[in-house]
Amino acid sequence: MTGAQVLDVAQDGIWTLIYVSSPLMIVGLVVGVVIALFQALTQIQEMTLVFVPKILAIFITMILLLPFMGSMMGGYMNRVADLIISGG
Template structure:
């Protein structure tokens, strides 16, 4: 296995990580900004108001995007398995 092939595998691994992690992180960010804006406007400083909606939104996002995440991981794992079986 040559250097460019290793870099290609690493690049695909990083891209896979970004594709899998992006949806819940973006939803968590958006919900956090909305909650912070709501707290700033109403001056409610309740800590559970920050965490509970974020947890619920991220959980729902994971439920919705789980098939997509599985497909991305399956494709990456199959490519790695083919490279291992093929000897690099």
Template sequence: MSGAQVLDIARDGIWVLIIISAPMMIVGLLVGVVIALFQALTQIQEMTLVFVPKIIAIFVTLLIALPFMGATMAAYMNRIVDLIITGG
């Protein structure tokens, strides 16, 4: 296995990581912005108000996106296993 192939595998791994984590990060960002707007409009400055809705939203997103995440990780693992079996 050459250095270029190792870099390709690492690059693909980073992309898989970004693709898998993107739904939860986007939902966390959106919920955070909505709550920040709500706090700014109502002048409620409670620090713990952000955590519970954000945790619940990320958990629900995780449950919804779990099949997609599993399929993406399985496809990446299959590519790596094929490279191992064929020898590069």
């Protein structure tokens, strides 16, 4: 493999990582902001209040998006395996 091909594989891997992880990160961000807003409006200053809803929201999102995440990672693995089989 040439240096350009290695960089292409690495770039494809980074984009796959971003596509797979971004929905979970966005859900965590939205839930965190909503709970922080709720805490600010009600003046509840409990630091641990945000953890359980955020964990549950991320877990539910991960279960719902697992087929998408698996197909994205499987497609990346197929592209890498094709490059290995073809010899570069």
